[in-house]
Amino acid sequence: MADSKDLAKDNTPVKIGLNKVVSFHYRLAEVAPDGSHGDWMEESYDGQPLHYLHGFHNVVVGLERALEGKGIGETIEITLKPEEAYGPRKEGAQQRVPLKHLQLRTGDSKIHPGSLAAVQTDKGMRSVVVVKVGKFNADVDFNHPLAGRTLYYEIEVVDIREASAEEIAHGHVHGPGGHHH
Ligand code: ZN
Numbered sequence: 001m002a003d004s005k006d007l008a009k010d011n012t013p014v015k016i017g018l019n020k021v022v023s024f025h026y027r028l029a030e031v032a033p034d035g036s037h038g039d040w041m042e043e044s045y046d047g048q049p050l051h052y053l054h055g056f057h058n059v060v061v062g063l064e065r066a067l068e069g070k071g072i073g074e075t076i077e078i079t080l081k082p083e084e085a086y087g088p089r090k091e092g093a094q095q096r097v098p099l100k101h102l103q104l105r106t107g108d109s110k111i112h113p114g115s116l117a118a119v120q121t122d123k124g125m126r127s128v129v130v131v132k133v134g135k136f137n138a139d140v141d142f143n144h145p146l147a148g149r150t151l152y153y154e155i156e157v158v159d160i161r162e163a164s165a166e167e168i169a170h171g172h173v174h175g176p177g178g179h180h181h
Helices: 059-067 165-170
Strands: 020-033 037-043 048-052 075-080 094-098 102-104 118-119 124-133 137-141 151-162
Touching: 059 075, 102 137
Parallel strands: none
Antiparallel strands: 020 037, 020 048, 020 151, 075 151, 094 137, 102 118, 118 124, 124 137
């Protein structure tokens, strides 16, 4: 029995499409060359669902495509190649940055090779993986940590709503789970 908020004004179920704000839970694992997938690397089920504005590439292209036309409560299982997800790994993406410019992820107290961190660049905050740590500088890799990987996703659509005109103008979600500015 559909909740009334799951229905559009003409009583058809709301489906994911352009200018909809979508909330979803996910978990993802890396797919091995033999097609098996290992342990979950990331998941949202221990916290809030993710929110994104459909049609604006707020999520990786393969996910956006798979979510198109889905309704609240629907689930998706999908395997995405790197080019549908975080792209191939690029060579020459390592750079030396001052330690004081690195922000460790919350929960990490000490920087070490393999740490995930954020760096302020002229293109905004970027996620990096720490490769080597020196006294004042660290060598970091600007490839997305999931670049070059084939990923298996399990997705559950939690909510769908119309985006506000402001959200559409900005190209992202505002409010809980979105941008605050
Ligand atoms: Zn905004």
